[in-house]
Amino acid sequence: MVALVGIDGSGKTTQAVRLAAALCAAGVTARYGRNAGGRRFLGRVARRFGREDAVSLLGRRGLLTIEAVLRWLAIARSLVSARLTGATAVMDRYTPCQLVSIRAHQGGNWLTRTVRAAYAPFPRPAVIIFLDVPPEVAYHRVEHRGEDHEDIEYLNASYAAYKDVLSDAVHVDGTGDPDAVARAVWAVVWPVVKRGLAVDAGLS
């Protein structure tokens, strides 16, 4: 399993989709897993109910709790479908993202402990890639995407939280153009995947 994590707008979805396709092109069965927590969807639901955003509908802790449950289900589904097909899972977000969300939204210690326990059974990826993009760059990307909006304060808090939460991630500079970032991601992932294939084949 390979996981891509990083702040909103850092390019996780762009790179995870490309990585899964590149692995398949290299002859490795790979499955893209979108492990969303439903924040964007819940924001749309809230606006339907005449609220400004999902927090005003569900409350800060309510939204974090629902997000944690939805992400747990999404990760479980991604893992099961990769396992059933014998594929390498390419995860667009993974467990650290939920801990970062709780920290950046000041969800408190109880929620952090509960989520840590609930997410503990999920396996460690062979490699976690942190797409390193400064919050100001990510902010402009999200604005340009035009599907949602992120406060720069939240992106700053999220960036700081990733630095705290991640201990064993490989940092990849995500500021280049998508092709350059894809090459940098590939340079990290391919040796790990090749090693895994050799182990599977009993060659090492």
Ligand SMILES: Nc1ncnc2c1ncn2[C@@H]1O[C@H](COP(=O)(O)OP(=O)(O)OP(=O)(O)O)[C@@H](O)[C@H]1O
């Ligand atoms: N390397 C890049 N350079 C410039 N723009 C990029 C790059 N990578 C992605 N983008 C664009 O930036 C926007 C955000 O990218 P993307 O949706 O992949 O980020 P994300 O990390 O998945 O965001 P989110 O956390 O909100 O899902 C998209 O409009 C995408 O086309």
Ligand SMILES: [Mg+2]
């Ligand atoms: Mg995305």
